Amino acid sequence: MSIFYACTKEENDNPSKLQKFEEINRISSEMADFHTFFMKKFLTETYTKNDALDQKTVEKLVTSIETEMRNYDFKSLLSD
Numbered sequence: 001m002s003i004f005y006a007c008t009k010e011e012n013d014n015p016s017k018l019q020k021f022e023e024i025n026r027i028s029s030e031m032a033d034f035h036t037f038f039m040k041k042f043l044t045e046t047y048t049k050n051d052a053l054d055q056k057t058v059e060k061l062v063t064s065i066e067t068e069m070r071n072y073d074f075k076s077l078l079s080d
Contacts, residue, residue, distance in 0.1 A: 026076040038068050 046064050051057045 023076070030074060030076045034069070034072055034074070037072070038065060041068065 042061065042064055046060065047057075051060070
C-alpha cells in the first residue's frame, strides 16, 4: 500500500519528485516490515509476563531494537 501519491500532472512535470515519493514509500514499507518483525520477535523471545513497565524494561527494549536494527537486512534504507 502506498502512503504518498502524486497526481498524473505532477508525475509528468517532475519525474524526480515521483522518484522521491517512490523512495519514501519503499523506506516506509521497509520500516513497517521491520516493526512487524521486531515486535513479533520481542514479544516471543525477549519480553516476559514478569517484566514491569519500568526503566529496566525500557532499556531492554531499546537495546533489543538497536541490536535487531544492526542485523536486519535493510535494502531501501542502505541504498544510495
